[in-house]
Amino acid sequence: EAQVTQNPRYLITVTGKKLTVTCSQNMNHEYMSWYRQDPGLGLRQIYYSMNVEVTDKGDVPEGYKVSRKEKRNFPLILESPSPNQTSLYFCASSLSFLETQYFGPGTRLLVL
Amino acid sequence: GQNIDQPTEMTATEGAIVQINCTYQTSGFNGLFWYQQHAGEAPTFLSYNVLDGLEEKGRFSSFLSRSKGYSYLLLKELQMKDSASYLCAVRGGSNYQLIWGAGTKLIIKP
Numbered sequence: 001e002a003q004v005t006q007n008p009r010y011l012i013t014v015t016g017k018k019l020t021v022t023c024s025q026n027m028n029h030e031y032m033s034w035y036r037q038d039p040g041l042g043l044r045q046i047y048y049s050m051n052v053e054v055t056d057k058g059d060v061p062e063g064y065k066v067s068r069k070e071k072r073n074f075p076l077i078l079e080s081p082s083p084n085q086t087s088l089y090f091c092a093s094s095l096s097f098l099e100t101q102y103f104g105p106g107t108r109l110l111v112l
Numbered sequence: 113g114q115n116i117d118q119p120t121e122m123t124a125t126e127g128a129i130v131q132i133n134c135t136y137q138t139s140g141f142n143g144l145f146w147y148q149q150h151a152g153e154a155p156t157f158l159s160y161n162v163l164d165g166l167e168e169k170g171r172f173s174s175f176l177s178r179s180k181g182y183s184y185l186l187l188k189e190l191q192m193k194d195s196a197s198y199l200c201a202v203r204g205g206s207n208y209q210l211i212w213g214a215g216t217k218l219i220i221k222p
Contacts, residue, residue: 042116042212043155043199058209090154098142098208103154 002027004104006091012110013081021076021107023091031097032074033058034066036087037106043090049074050097081111114138116213118200123219124190132185132216138204146174146185147199149215155199158185187218195220 004025013019025032033048035058045058049068063085065077074093078085088108092101116136124130136144143162147155161167161176161183173186185198197215204211 040214042214043201043210044212045209048209088152098203100145100157100160101210102157105154106152108152 002102004091004093004102006089006104006107008107009105010108012112014112015082016080019078019081019109021078021089021091021109023074023076023104024072025074025091025093025102026072027093027095027102028071029093029095029102030071031094031099031101032068033092033101034064034074034076035090035092036060036085037090038087046076046089048097081109083111085109086111114202114205114211116200116202116211118198118213118216120214121217121219123221124187126190126192126220126222128190129186129188130190130218132187132198132200132218134183134185134200134213136181136183136200136202136204136211136213138181138202138211139206140204140208141178142203142208144174144176144183144203145201145210146172146183147201149197149199151196158198190220192220192222194218 034046035043047066049055091104094101146158149155159174171188199215200213201210
């Protein structure tokens with residue numbers, strides 16, 4: 001089944017404790033992206049990747065890191081999480097950056 | 113600047129028709145998407161418009177007017193499962209990234 005997977009789905013952590021949210025797609029998509037979604041706000045892009053080893057900042061990259069060493073994986077790293085990073089995070093992928101994006105199930109993060 | 117406006121919330125009756133509007137101001141334009149998002153779930157793709165006019169897909173239709181910076185999503189024969197948020201997204205700006213509206217929460221009443 002063609003899909004985007006994310007892990008973990010739910011995470012509670014404390015300020016400053018490094019964490020990684022994994023994202024993987026099995027559709028051979030070149031483009032991958034991370035978003036955060038907060039109440040009353042639209043999806044905001046954190047980082048995106050046009051292809052392997054090519055990543056760039058979105059609208060809200062501060063406090064986040066990404067890497068794209070393989071086509072299928074695009075992990076999101078929070079080196080020192082803070083409470084303002086409490087949010088619902090979505091990974092998405094598409095054949096190219098112009099094509100329709102398909103979303104993973106989301107990761108709900110709470111930083112205490 | 114870049115801006116997308118959608119109503120925050122709408123209410124409709126099961127079996128009826130509802131139109132959700134989206135207006136946008138972007139420095140470039142390369143398509144408009146509509147997504148459906150049930151509470152706590154991932155957005156799922158509904159429709160894509162890049163040329164003016166109406167695109168019909170079953171009970172859902174989407175319309176675009178590029179000159180007016182305007183789109184609407186039309187949902188017919190509403191069902192309870194259509195209760196969800198509907199997100200409008202425009203591909204625009206200098207780097208053609210997706211710009212998202214805050215979404216319209218649609219409540220369906222029996």
